[in-house]
Amino acid sequence: MNLSKEQMITLYTNLVRADHFDQMMYRRITTGQLVGFYHPGEGAIAPGVAAGTCLNEDDIFQPHHRGHAIPGMLSKGIDVKYYLAEHTGKETGCCKGRSSFHWSFPDQGVHLTTGFIGLTFSPAVGWAWACKRNGRNQVAILASGDGSYGQGRAHESMLFAMNMKLPLIFWCENNGMAIHSTMDEMHPTEDISSLAQGYGMPATVVDGQDVFACAEVALAAIERARTGKGPTFVECKTLRFKEHDVGTPDLARYTPRSEELHEEMRKRDPLVIATERVLAEGVLDQAAIDQIHERAAEEVSEAERFAEESPIATPTEEELLAAVYAP
Amino acid sequence: MRELTLVDAIKEAFCEELDRDEKVFICGQDIRGGIFPYTMGLVDQYGEDRIVDTALAESGMFGLAMGAAMEGYRPIVDFMFGGFTYHTFSEVSVATGQHYFLHGGQRSMPLVITAGVGAGMRLANDHAMAIHGTFFHQPGIKVAMPSTPYDAKGMFKAAIRDNNPVVIPWHLGLMMERGLVPEEDYIIPLGVADVKREGSDVTVLANSLQCKNSLAVAEKLEGEFSVEVVDPRSFEPFDMDTLLRSLEKTNRLVIVDEDWEKGGYASTIAARVVEEAFDLLDAPIKRVTFPNMPVPGGYMEPYIMPNPDKIEAAIREVCA
């Protein structure tokens, strides 16, 4: 499936925005301006951008936690400033400051993010089932990392999705690492997508550093799901330039990842790859690219301003107790 | 009014709510054929879209319900036997109960979890363990258990209409218990206890099968002790007012709960009564609970689990 020029511009713009946000988040966490963790997305932003951009507003998206899912979040049309407010403990955060960095925007199709890796396989079954029942041709993409496929739930989820022919896309962003442990010892096959075979599910492997390639695959899978043909397994081979989360050493197994490896990885920078292509194919000129960066920078500043000016959430114990149960 | 068994009363609740709101559906394993009477034959009426049989996978099955609930559906999840909820504990307790609070109240999770629980039928530990104490402990989950067919129909309807996750198991020993049930639509709100028998010497707070046992003991002791039996019906929310009004009369409390002594709901209520109504107590509070062990096998259940003899002994002790 070929991408149109508009699609490419949208994808490229989202990629640039994702990069700017990632850098801002990295800056903030290393200067103590975020509550809790940050899991840097540098080098791994392309698959999330592709999946989020290709979905409709009405679709359901479970983005992968890399980069706190900001690539997928902003691509789905969510205003990141409400996420930043949440992650800085502010009242105006999407979850009223109660969850810190486990955010959600259910009205825009993102129901939850969680610290329980692999948990989302379970409700994803339900979202996709609801999509089918709702009768509006909605689809659901469940993006997660390579490590998450260790969970038994992943199996149950794929089983259900195939049994019931649910419009659920299994979007695996495989960067070859869990925290420190590597997939070559944690998964018995080279491709995690080989799991799909066991369920009779079609599978594709794609270059996760190429946002456009990812988008093409995404669109194809979405089309299948929308037209009632059931699930697809998409494995994006991607890279994690930085450590799993800021503050954790960057080890592979138990030794630091080498300079050489980092150099190799950076040769496959997704933003560089995408920029080369849009320039080469005449989709954007440098001026346009510069403008995209400018607007991205403004968007990030605006998000920071919004978060900084918002008051810290300090509900009383009574207020919180009253918020445990829905009325 | 006519007599129904407990499970038929639950079935009637299911049907009325399925009719009332198209978002309601039931999922479970083998429920189309039906393990317990309350789902038998429903598929003919409501179709496989709303009576959903799933693969043998609790996380998947409950995940289906969770995700659907987030999307505005109102699932009833039949786990068959209570202990099986522990297969997918993370989903049921953390992801479900905590969702509304953590996500700033954006979406609630209206779902009902039911299963058969309870000892005394020689079905072995895995089919008998109680679960209400475990879920009582979790924030964000409501927990209840009916002791009569009348209560069952009204409480299940309330649970289905509640916008929160409700864990409402039923006791296997009461499955065929008969009682009068109105034909019309009625709700028994969660959080309302029921004084099942009035008395003045001692309050026995007992739920589910133990409520039935306590009533039998009260009848037996008539003339010697005047026993008031209070059925809490729901554990969370808990009707403390009714309990305290009862204690104002009797000044003595025995709590009977078929759940492990450690950390069960009985201990929480006992502690609360001491905190909130110290001066009402004329005797220490006595709990009659399941000993801290798995449900033993063979023929051991009747004398290990709370039973009329243990309830009677507790009454005598606090009335001494």
Next chain:
Amino acid sequence: MPTDFLMPKLAMAMNEGTVIEWAVEQGQYIEKGGALLTVETEKVAYDIEAPNSGYFHILTPAGETVPVEATIGIFVESEEELASLAGGSPAPAANNGDAAANNGDAGSAQPESAATIAAASTGGRIIASPLAKKMARDRGLNLATIEGTGPNGRIVKRDILRAEQTGEGRAQAAVPAAAVGGLQEKARIPMQGIRKTIANRMVESLQTAAQLSGFFESDITDLMAVRKTFIEREEQLGTKVSMNAFIIKAIVTAVKQVPITNSSLIGDEIVIYDSINVGIAMAMPGQGEYDSSLVVPVLKNVQNMGVVEIDIAMKELINRVRNGEATADDMKDATITLSSTAGISPPGCKSTPVLNLPNTTLIGPSTPIEKPVVRNGEIVARTMMPISMTFDHRVVDGAPVSVFNRALHDALENPALMLA
């Protein structure tokens, strides 16, 4: 379940056995097969082993002889059962002259004596349910004087309700009186609590001891003058010395001459004490407006005290009792009793006071009377103190008692003798 332990029939013709010695303490836990006691038949002594394990409650003290197969002790399985046995223990056995008894028995459901209840108000905690405490507070009742019928002697709601009716907690008195035909009643007072205890002890004393009373009058005119010199120095001395203090001092003088008057008959032994602990009978309010009660707190070791010291200590003791602050110790171990009606009784009154068992002797002064007496051949007006005293003839006979009385009389008439 309690199990009785009987005096064993060891020899063919054995009818009685004597408990020579217990190998366990009262209430001690003993394992089956452990040494329990030594028993003597008519001919020979045997060591007996415990037939069960359990807590053992001794009923028959060492030294006593009982018929074969009489119950001499009880085995129980739990401390709760033991406590309830201890409370109901009959026979004063080891009590040695205290009006109080029952120091610290857990199961004091029955008030053995007036002072048990008073004792419970201090030293030991009062056990009452939260509800009972609140009810007592709301009704202005003194928990210290209410008997508890709950487990472990706990005061519970029914006890408060009962106390309200009976006036146990010193609330308003008796049940309203009734009119029966032409016989109009003033009040009905239940025989229970302190009153019942007093009644029991009085009857027991009169039926047990071979007691009789003697009367004499002592000229206290000079003693009163001495007292006056003490009273003039009230500030220096720190007290307004009472007549009773002098009387106690005089009693000490007399006891030193006839020590056996300062004794108790305990079992088969007359125990003569070195300490002179004077039990001082005190009238106390009753349950209502018509009745009264009696306690006997104990002033300890007066043998080495001067009159001023005696007076101060005595007044402190009496105040403690009046304020409900008397300790268990204050109420026990009297060796001789003083029961004075001076100031209340008619002048010159004579009486036959009842012995405060197990004390051998009781001194009962009454209101002094001015009367004409012969001194140095002349008739003069003197103040005479009437003394009615009672003694236990099982222990001491008329001659030594007379010597005692003479010594007391001499000391009262010649106060200088108290300096000896």
